[in-house]
Amino acid sequence: MFTVKIQGLVRHSKKIVTLYFNKKIPSYPGQFVMLNLSGYEEIPLSLSSPNSVTVKAVGDTTRALVEGNFEFVGLRGAFGEPFTISDRALLVAGGIGIAPLKYLYDFLKSLGYEVELVYGAKSSEEIIWKNEFENATFATEDGSFGIRGTVLDVLKGRNFEKYSKIYCCGKEEMMREVYRLLETKNCLNKAEFSLERFMRCGIGVCGSCVLKNGLRVCKDGPVFKAECLEGIF
């Protein structure tokens, strides 16, 4: 484990912040770190850039991170399989699932590639970085930002042929529906999904994060090609 200083905190909403570290973590988009805040459980968080994580408060550790009353955190990583890179990308984000996809978006744009984003959440408060994406369609369930509906409502009308890869991260129910939609459109072979499971070691040893097909989310994922996820969603 190594220690980093928090050199910036951007508050996106009451429950969501981005914490910036004083150094870049050697990593690729899709990888995660195990973050240790003194006095709390160590938790996995995706990198939202080489030197940041973006956190939503759901329990004790994430609430303490969002409150932001600390100067240093311990990190292990970056760990896990990253997204593969492609030149015509569609990114599909639900809620805090935008965190690893922001890193991917910036990475692909820096290579000059075409990137489109479809980003949904419950309400406007949960949509962050509203002005940071050039080619984005937003959806909120209450209609407070973008179209009223879900990412599925946006995707149903899309032709997926022009994309070389489709990347998805969000709640499991949302990813399941995206998986099924892409299956009916015969383009699952282009899709990658970033999964979450309870993690302890983060390095493939303890068995906490094993899927029913035996794959470990921390080591074989968290990013999986759709073909590895048959029967998982």
Ligand SMILES: Cc1cc2nc3c(=O)[nH]c(=O)nc-3n(C[C@H](O)[C@H](O)[C@H](O)COP(=O)(O)OP(=O)(O)OC[C@H]3O[C@@H](n4cnc5c(N)ncnc54)[C@H](O)[C@@H]3O)c2cc1C
């Ligand atoms: C590979 C990976 C990457 C992740 N990246 C991010 C990220 O970039 N940003 C982020 O905010 N979170 C991310 N998470 C989720 C984050 O790790 C959990 O929210 C965190 O561990 C919860 O810890 P806690 O102590 O705050 O809450 P706990 O006390 O552990 O849980 C509080 C409540 O939240 C629920 N909960 C726990 N884990 C999750 C979860 N994964 N999703 C939804 N609800 C949960 C519990 O069921 C419980 O009801 C990631 C998880 C994984 C596995």
Ligand code: FES
């Ligand atoms: S967290 Fe220990 S094997 Fe994945």
